[in-house]
Amino acid sequence: MTSPADVAALFDGARLTLGRHLAGLRKSDLAALIDMSPTAVAAWESGAKRPTAGTVAKLALSLQVEPGFFAMRPDDVAALSTTPHFRSLRSTSQLARDQAFAYGQLAVDIATSLERHVEYPEPDVPSVPVSVEGADGDGPERAARRVREHWGIGPGPVGHLVRLLENHGVLVVFSSPRGASVDAYSFDSRLRPVVVLNPVKRDYYRQRFDVAHELGHLVMHSDAEPGGRTVEDQAHRFAAELLMPAAEIRDLLPATMNAAAWQTLARLKEHWGTSIQALLYRARRLGVLSDVSYRNAMTTLTARGWRRNEPGLLTVLEQPSLLPRAVELLAQEAIGQPLLIQQCRVPPDLFRTVTARVPLPPPPAPAPDPRHVVSLLALLLRQVADRLVCRSPIQKSGRGGIPYPIATPKSMIRSPPSGASTAS
């Protein structure tokens, strides 16, 4: 373990920003926690000033990380990543976006750290920039066809989409169940493109569409300003063409809605691995289904409660494998998780979340209000504390007799800015 004194000498302001973002705190919140001024926090983060060993210890305690977390490292991937593409920018608070992005950067950090021991597939995502101005052209569809061709997908449904991305060097991870208010998002780091999946949807078909949508951003929008309506619409069109190429699916889609049409949709859903809603949208977009029929079909979906929970045979999500596989391979070589966690200098709980094949279970009820930004760093300690409380009526203290904070400080839970709502 690195001591606060060692870290003070090697202090990296960007790491403090990362830690603060993970904790979902504003500069002023963090300043209040350690009884210092927001200006001091700003100065440490910008590198204008260096905190003392004592302050490093306080920062570590407040953010619930090891002091070594703040130490400078050879590659600062954080500074080299592009701005991520978040959907519903207007309804996602800046704090939530900062937290989500910090999580993505941490994932890159972990991947980089493991890359010293393992080799991943080389990044091979074609770049097909599509102008945001020419919204009426068929740029997104051409980009999707280009990807199918470049990756040798061939006609028919795309197989395991997450694996397809991974096999072409994209890092795919599930986000923390705590940061679930943000939808899936993507960004390009210096090392490889990254897609972070929302763990809460738990729908095989919708997740595939999300992954295809994010791939669309990575392929088309490396230079585009994120968050615009056109950019999002283009990513949707890309996803639809990638998963359900117009030339192949047009003749299979129902032109009128009746009992047989629903059966057809259920069959197409299983064959193409896309939701009935996506198929209906596709049918309307391709002009196979009239606007009236589409609206009626959507009303039926709503009435049946399928808008949020469509019936489908596959109940298991596509799972990422890049980091879990690396961790497993290293375990077989007697390089266990504790050592890797030490090397990555990340909180163990976040390491496990980032390297998991399946989304970790959401925190126990009551579920947090998705509009609130809760620290991603406090989860493990809370779980440990909960276990201790369950086992013994006497509340135990942490190592070294210093009691860990059991609950997240109230100041860490922020109310959303007025007008904010849950991301779709």
Add this chain to the structure above:
Amino acid sequence: MKRYLLAAVYLGDMSEQEKVIAEFGGAGVLAGVRWAHESATRRALESYCEADGHDIAWLGNTRFTLFRDRLDRVFSCGRYAVIGDDGLDLDVLYAELSDQDMMSMPRLAPGLVRRADLHGSAGWAYRDRRFLLSSGEFGRLDTLPWLQKSLTKQLVAMQRNPDVRQPSLFEDFVADDLGAIDPALLAADRDLDLATYIVGHSLDADSGETELVFGRPRLNLGGGPAWYWRESLLSVPLASTGQRTGPAAPVPVDASWVPDAPVRLRRAQDLAQ
């Protein structure tokens, strides 16, 4: 099925581990094994009662018996085999299963996996690969001492490792260790009628934690790794769930399973560069 396109593309230059896991995983066999293991463990722990005189040996025995039974159920083998055109007798298939077991049982086509016992040891085969069961001490599956297991298991652990691309000190047995082996084994052919693998399983009765692996065993004379390779099955998805409707149900395969992305360890010379 087209959804397996990726699996097919990457099968070419895979290691045996990747190939076998892809085949068994893609067909839903691994999901079947995991389901059988979970169902058997749950039921064994529910029935286990120290006050009634049960002990760890009882638990081990019961768990094995139930594991074998659940494998027969999910693969429609033994007394759960489909005979003639009558289809599955669902009453028999679901007898004594919990709702959770029924709902989570993968729907696998009868005939996909067949019983293929080896010298009296319960075994199942998919295509030209067979697997047997072997229990071990919790936390020590990786060093499971095959010499303390039955001759059949030792025979399985003696099979040649097809992945060895160059001679290795560890591939062939060291002469000094040969004294520990049963003479019948030494005389036996190291290639069996079917390539045979082991499903290793263990249970910590106190915590209820389990281990479940599928791998190619390695006859670990004088200790050492018990596997040339092994894959944990605890994270294998129980994909297509839902109750069986009869033999006419759509061919139920685990469409979500494809091999992991090709991640490989760096060799010493990579690191030196």
